[in-house]
Amino acid sequence: MVAVPSGRATGAPDSPQVGSWNGSGVPAGPYHGRSMTQLSQKSRDSLPDSAFAYVDSRGRRRLPINDEAHVRNALARFNQTTFEDEAARDRSRTRLLKAAKKYGIVPVGFMTGQLRSMSSEIGARTSEVRTLPTGSVTFLLADIADSTGLVASQGDSYGALLAGVRRVLREAIRASNGREVDARADEMFAVFERPRPAIDAALAIQRKMRSSTWPGRPVVLVRVGLHTGQPTLTDTGYVGLAVNTAARICFAAHGGQIVVSRAVKEAIANLEGLDAGFRDLGLHQLHGLPEPVSLLQLEVADLPMEFPPPRIGISGSAKPGARRQPGRAANEVAGRSRRQP
Numbered sequence: 001m002v003a004v005p006s007g008r009a010t011g012a013p014d015s016p017q018v019g020s021w022n023g024s025g026v027p028a029g030p031y032h033g034r035s036m037t038q039l040s041q042k043s044r045d046s047l048p049d050s051a052f053a054y055v056d057s058r059g060r061r062r063l064p065i066n067d068e069a070h071v072r073n074a075l076a077r078f079n080q081t082t083f084e085d086e087a088a089r090d091r092s093r094t095r096l097l098k099a100a101k102k103y104g105i106v107p108v109g110f111m112t113g114q115l116r117s118m119s120s121e122i123g124a125r126t127s128e129v130r131t132l133p134t135g136s137v138t139f140l141l142a143d144i145a146d147s148t149g150l151v152a153s154q155g156d157s158y159g160a161l162l163a164g165v166r167r168v169l170r171e172a173i174r175a176s177n178g179r180e181v182d183a184r185a186d187e188m189f190a191v192f193e194r195p196r197p198a199i200d201a202a203l204a205i206q207r208k209m210r211s212s213t214w215p216g217r218p219v220v221l222v223r224v225g226l227h228t229g230q231p232t233l234t235d236t237g238y239v240g241l242a243v244n245t246a247a248r249i250c251f252a253a254h255g256g257q258i259v260v261s262r263a264v265k266e267a268i269a270n271l272e273g274l275d276a277g278f279r280d281l282g283l284h285q286l287h288g289l290p291e292p293v294s295l296l297q298l299e300v301a302d303l304p305m306e307f308p309p310p311r312i313g314i315s316g317s318a319k320p321g322a323r324r325q326p327g328r329a330a331n332e333v334a335g336r337s338r339r340q341p
Helices: 041-046 068-080 086-102 108-129 147-175 195-211 241-252 262-266
Strands: 052-055 061-064 137-144 179-184 187-192 222-229 232-234 237-239 258-261 275-284 293-299 332-335
Touching: 052 086, 052 147, 061 068, 068 086, 086 147, 086 179, 137 147, 137 195, 137 241, 147 179, 147 187, 147 195, 179 237, 187 195, 195 222, 195 258, 195 262, 195 293, 222 241, 222 262, 237 241, 241 258, 241 293, 258 262, 262 293
Parallel strands: 222 258
Antiparallel strands: 052 061, 137 187, 137 222, 179 187, 232 237, 258 293, 275 293, 275 332
16 A cells, blocks of 8 residues: 655645545545645644544554544555554544544545455454364453453553553463463453463463553453363354353453463373462352352462452342352462462
């Protein structure tokens, strides 16, 4: 795609005709043939964040959409912009299209280009999915606790906060040789070939979250769930009961807590050297699953260990009074003991 200078769109004639097209595939309307007012640094600084289609997690503002000419320019430059992740791209695209609607711009060329881009991305995604591990794998699901409250309190700043949390998750997952499978809203889904690296990643996530500070100093907690199983890998990703189980285990955890299935512990061939303990949380009937699941809390000395009972809820109970059954032991440990008084 041809780069578009700030002054005018490359390839646009001096006096464009209605319905003509520039090199970016955006209709060459009146503003494409005229000089666009260059924003001075002072003028740019005076604009609110809402006047930009993209504000990254570090507060850098790109693609100004403060007037019609800049909206047209942003439409032309969108595919040349590097975004932190797909969620950031989606948010920016939404802002840009709202701005286009505000100024009566019908971005036919932009949408055609986006559809082509999405088609290419789907093909690349399918190829990448086929390289994910198969057989017995360990899933890690993490999501932000009380994300609704954070959205309400942070407003437009929540996007930067979310990007920062995702950065923490991704770094921990990659450092333990895990693979990110999907990221939606405030959740992230990853897979590991073995359970030990998944445990390492979960601990790294909680440690980094505890040491991180966020703009405005809100309390940001992440719950993490781990499960080992044998899912089916399709062209669109993993399917099967193992995926649903991992999701329910994550939901059962509290912010700052790591909850794992007994299957995770049993899949570890050698517990020696594991610097963590497993506290038995009992047998729980998780919503939508055919059989109760034995839950364990992963514990280490430098992370909080006391949490309320799992977030099962009445709707997740098979029968009244059957929400929790005694486990095999009050507290099981591997490696160094983490027994509570």
